[in-house]
Amino acid sequence: MVQLRVPGPTPCPPEVLAAMGRQMVNHRGPEFHQLLTEVTEDLKKVFQTKNDVLLLTGSGTGGMEAAVTNMLSPGDKVLSVSIGVFGDRFASIAKTFGAEIVPLKVEWGKAADPEDVRRALKQNPDVKAVLVTHNETSTGVTNDLGAISRVVKEAGKLIIVDAISSLSSIDLPVDAWKCDVVITGSQKGWMVPPGMTMVSVSEEAWKAHAVAKMPRFYWDFTRAKKNYEEKKENPWTPAISIVFALNVALKMMLKEGIQNIFARHARVGRMTREGVKKLGLSLFADEKYASNTVTAVNIPEGVDGKKMRQILRDEYKVVLAGGQQTLDGKIFRIGHLGMVYEKDIEEVLAAIEAVLPRVGFKK
Numbered sequence: 001m002v003q004l005r006v007p008g009p010t011p012c013p014p015e016v017l018a019a020m021g022r023q024m025v026n027h028r029g030p031e032f033h034q035l036l037t038e039v040t041e042d043l044k045k046v047f048q049t050k051n052d053v054l055l056l057t058g059s060g061t062g063g064m065e066a067a068v069t070n071m072l073s074p075g076d077k078v079l080s081v082s083i084g085v086f087g088d089r090f091a092s093i094a095k096t097f098g099a100e101i102v103p104l105k106v107e108w109g110k111a112a113d114p115e116d117v118r119r120a121l122k123q124n125p126d127v128k129a130v131l132v133t134h135n136e137t138s139t140g141v142t143n144d145l146g147a148i149s150r151v152v153k154e155a156g157k158l159i160i161v162d163a164i165s166s167l168s169s170i171d172l173p174v175d176a177w178k179c180d181v182v183i184t185g186s187q188k189g190w191m192v193p194p195g196m197t198m199v200s201v202s203e204e205a206w207k208a209h210a211v212a213k214m215p216r217f218y219w220d221f222t223r224a225k226k227n228y229e230e231k232k233e234n235p236w237t238p239a240i241s242i243v244f245a246l247n248v249a250l251k252m253m254l255k256e257g258i259q260n261i262f263a264r265h266a267r268v269g270r271m272t273r274e275g276v277k278k279l280g281l282s283l284f285a286d287e288k289y290a291s292n293t294v295t296a297v298n299i300p301e302g303v304d305g306k307k308m309r310q311i312l313r314d315e316y317k318v319v320l321a322g323g324q325q326t327l328d329g330k331i332f333r334i335g336h337l338g339m340v341y342e343k344d345i346e347e348v349l350a351a352i353e354a355v356l357p358r359v360g361f362k363k
């Protein structure tokens with residue numbers, strides 16, 4: 001079996017894949033009404049929220065764009081807390097639609113300091129919303145979202161969270177942390193193929209939405225909410241097969257129990273970091289904030305990281321991710337989210353250990 005260990009898409013359980021093979025149903029018919037209701041209610045349990053959860057067809061980036069355009073107006077000031085590639089992407093989207101960005105950029109590999117967020121909000125009292133990444137997939141860092149959210153809500157601002165690679169794998173109690181908009185994507189910790197993005201919307205977020213003027217059509221939250229509440233439908237044709245898959249995956253997740261899932265990711269994350277260090281490699285991320293869904297590993301001097309990943313893929317069927325943007329050639333990343341157990345990490349570490357001496361590594 002291939003060990004697909006990139007931070008999305010992630011391997012899917014056979015039951016989930018089988019659900020994808022089901023015959024189509026009418027997306028305006030009773031089977032789909034029942035399906036969408038069930039999936040939405042189950043999603044709320046994993047989001048740990050009583051807020052609305054909208055199922056939108058698209059990848060995670062679509063969900064990010066939806067969050068931006070549904071909450072903001074051109075000219076609105078937003079504080080962008082960025083600790084890596086995906087934080088920067090969030091700011092780019094907001095900028096594209098006319099928001100004024102106040103950047104809070106953190107050195108890659110580190111987490112954002114909630115006190116810096118507090119200071120930035122104090123210096124910019126006219127900021128309307130804060131964009132933040134819960135788990136930065138490009139650097140393998142998890143922000144202390146609970147603490148950041150407390151600061152943002154104390155200042156009375158909206159908090160919009162990219163939780164695409166954390167929600168369902170790392171604890172994110174949406175209501176307890178008062179997160180206004182939280183975005184995730186089916187191909188990450190949900191054990192489902194790519195195709196759907198799921199977004200929670202708080203009461204405060206709905207108020208902001210009511211006056212938000214950025215252009216939107218396909219992603220309009222009012223249309224999504226109205227169609228769901230009145231008809232248990234999506235406004236447009238959804239990726240029905242992905243909803244079949246998500247329904248099965250959610251049942252499996254709720255059976256395992258979300259706290260057990262978080263604990264499993266914590267175990268697997270720790271095991272990956274310890275294993276990597278034991279091989280004589282070092283971690284890219286500040287270990288205090290190291291992610292339990294993706295581990296970024298420094299490529300040592302003299303080691304050909306691309307060749308390493310190529311041999312791992314071709315000879316060991318272990319697929320790892322490289323670094324993005326300026327981290328290309330500097331790090332490699334091991335995804336460990338969704339369907340992942342200790343045995344998988346053992347296999348991955350053993351394969352890396354076998355390949356390292358062939359690509360210039362001297363311990």
Ligand SMILES: *Cc1c(COP(=O)(O)O)cnc(C)c1O
Pocket residue numbers: 007008059060061062086133135136137162163164165185
């Ligand atoms: C994967 C990912 C995205 C982008 O999602 P797509 O589904 O590729 O559009 C955004 N943010 C984070 C943190 C991610 O891990």
